[in-house]
Amino acid sequence: MCPPKFYDVNYVINPWMSGHIHDSSRQVAAEQWQRLYSAVTEIAEVVLVEPQPGSPDMVFTANAGLERNGVVVLSRFFHAERQGEEQHFRHWFDEAGYTVLNVPRDIPFEGEGDALFAVDGSRLWAGYGPRTLQSSHHYLSEAWKIEVVPLHLIDPRFYHLDTCFAPLEDGSVMYYPPAFDNPSIERIEAYYAKDKRIIIAEADALCFACNVINANRTVILNKVSDTLSEQFESRGFRVVQVELSEFLKAGGAAKCLVMKLSGTPC
Numbered sequence: 001m002c003p004p005k006f007y008d009v010n011y012v013i014n015p016w017m018s019g020h021i022h023d024s025s026r027q028v029a030a031e032q033w034q035r036l037y038s039a040v041t042e043i044a045e046v047v048l049v050e051p052q053p054g055s056p057d058m059v060f061t062a063n064a065g066l067e068r069n070g071v072v073v074l075s076r077f078f079h080a081e082r083q084g085e086e087q088h089f090r091h092w093f094d095e096a097g098y099t100v101l102n103v104p105r106d107i108p109f110e111g112e113g114d115a116l117f118a119v120d121g122s123r124l125w126a127g128y129g130p131r132t133l134q135s136s137h138h139y140l141s142e143a144w145k146i147e148v149v150p151l152h153l154i155d156p157r158f159y160h161l162d163t164c165f166a167p168l169e170d171g172s173v174m175y176y177p178p179a180f181d182n183p184s185i186e187r188i189e190a191y192y193a194k195d196k197r198i199i200i201a202e203a204d205a206l207c208f209a210c211n212v213i214n215a216n217r218t219v220i221l222n223k224v225s226d227t228l229s230e231q232f233e234s235r236g237f238r239v240v241q242v243e244l245s246e247f248l249k250a251g252g253a254a255k256c257l258v259m260k261l262s263g264t265p266c
């Protein structure tokens with residue numbers, strides 16, 4: 001995770017940021033982030049990356065890259081506004097001993113924001129469209145010798161895969177279907193049986209319900225509807241809701257604020 005020392009909405013690179021330039025309170029953001037941090041430390045070991053002036057979106061570490069088994073494919077940000085973050089994340093991974101792989105400079109790839117492993121590790125769900133280019137998927141497939149399943153994002157509000165899709169550790173999936181084109185929905189439905197699909201309504205999707213941190217039977221997410229919370233509980237999940245309104249102004253919530261690492265690199 002990355003503390004929100006320099007967090008702000010300084011530019012508009014997604015529809016959520018529009019109308020919110022300098023509209024977030026750094027004080028409130030810091031309190032919300034701290035509550036999220038505390039919740040995550042209860043289910044995982046958390047390591048921090050040093051925030052950098054001039055990189056207000058660096059708090060969204062899900063976009064640093066994608067990691068598995070000590071190998072990281074670093075992000076290549078679509079927007080110039082975030083490209084300055086790449087060197088800082090690269091430095092952190094190098095220092096921590098990860099094997100760092102790159103996609104070519106001209107092929108945008110926004111890390112775990114757009115790429116999520118199936119919980120059994122058998123495939124990688126990879127979003128493309130608004131940010132990540134589909135041609136990056138080849139490099140992901142090569143990095144882990146894994147099948148990459150493309151999912152086309154068609155609603156600008158759900159510009160990263162992790163805003164509208166989440167494989168959960170009980171073998172189910174939550175997703176907001178209108179964010180995807182039909183072939184992508186068919187790919188999701190071909191993999192997950194009907195009773196494994198948690199379809200998210202628009203109101204919850206707009207509260208970033210799919211942007212969920214999940215470890216074992218705990219889910220941590222922004223405030224969502226009672227209906228959804230009860231649905232989680234009936235499936236055996238412990239639900240931890242953390243108000244993240246200041247980060248929604250930049251188009252991110254719980255899961256965007258963390259990057260999942262599989263452990264200490266060899």
Ligand code: ARG
Pocket residue numbers: 013014017057060062063082112113114160162163250251252253255256
């Ligand atoms: N303002 C950031 C951006 O537009 C938010 C990133 C949210 N991250 C995520 N993994 N969905 O890039």
